[in-house]
Amino acid sequence: MAEALVATLIGDLVASRGVTDRRGLHDRLISALASGADALSQDLVATAPLHITVGDEFQGGFGTIGAALHASLLIRTQLLIGQPEADLRCGIGWGSVQVLDRRTGVQDGPGWWSARDAIEEAEQLADAPSTRSVRTIARLGADREQLQDAVNAALTTRDHLLARLDNRSVRILHRLLRQESKRDIAEAEGISASAVSQRAYRDGLDAIVRDALLLRRI
Numbered sequence: 001m002a003e004a005l006v007a008t009l010i011g012d013l014v015a016s017r018g019v020t021d022r023r024g025l026h027d028r029l030i031s032a033l034a035s036g037a038d039a040l041s042q043d044l045v046a047t048a049p050l051h052i053t054v055g056d057e058f059q060g061g062f063g064t065i066g067a068a069l070h071a072s073l074l075i076r077t078q079l080l081i082g083q084p085e086a087d088l089r090c091g092i093g094w095g096s097v098q099v100l101d102r103r104t105g106v107q108d109g110p111g112w113w114s115a116r117d118a119i120e121e122a123e124q125l126a127d128a129p130s131t132r133s134v135r136t137i138a139r140l141g142a143d144r145e146q147l148q149d150a151v152n153a154a155l156t157t158r159d160h161l162l163a164r165l166d167n168r169s170v171r172i173l174h175r176l177l178r179q180e181s182k183r184d185i186a187e188a189e190g191i192s193a194s195a196v197s198q199r200a201y202r203d204g205l206d207a208i209v210r211d212a213l214l215l216r217r218i
Helices: 022-039 065-080 110-126 142-163 167-177 182-189 193-202 205-216
Strands: 003-013 051-054 057-062 088-101 106-108 136-139
Touching: 003 065, 003 110, 022 051, 022 057, 022 065, 057 065, 057 110, 065 088, 065 136, 065 142, 065 167, 065 205, 088 110, 110 136, 136 142, 142 205, 167 182, 167 193, 167 205, 182 193, 193 205
Parallel strands: 088 136
Antiparallel strands: 003 057, 003 088, 051 057, 088 106
């Protein structure tokens, strides 16, 4: 069957085995995937929609690397809202993908292998004290090493900032990523627009949003 170049995303829940309400967490993940797919419908590759594969793991295929990066952030922030312990680890890959079975949608190929390598690297880095906040890694291939290094530099900073946010800042960030105005966010949060702007500056939310918009162009 024909192969196509695809940006792949593999994600899994961090430390989910310690969560008491695993069914509730599973339902939250399903909702976060649906929300991410809705926000990025124009970028999704039809043969690889966001879906849970087994247990705590999900996958999705995208037309661009930027779309995969943006989806990982949208899904992660939505899942973190109200449940900060429900964090995600994500691996982003790029490469050829082949549909092995059109009936079931089963795929294989270097695109998926690179995403698997990336998520395993993210897990290894999180075990080290100096990189414990790392949650997302990209593996983009030998011919894109400079781009890969630049993307991972941005992701390391993003993950560090996300690890420092309280629940309100996560909510505000998620709404900003969905392009809601600060005035509307202030009304939803029951605070002033000035308070939203101050928090966005203090906690680096504006910087994360700018970072996300730039990465989405890749």
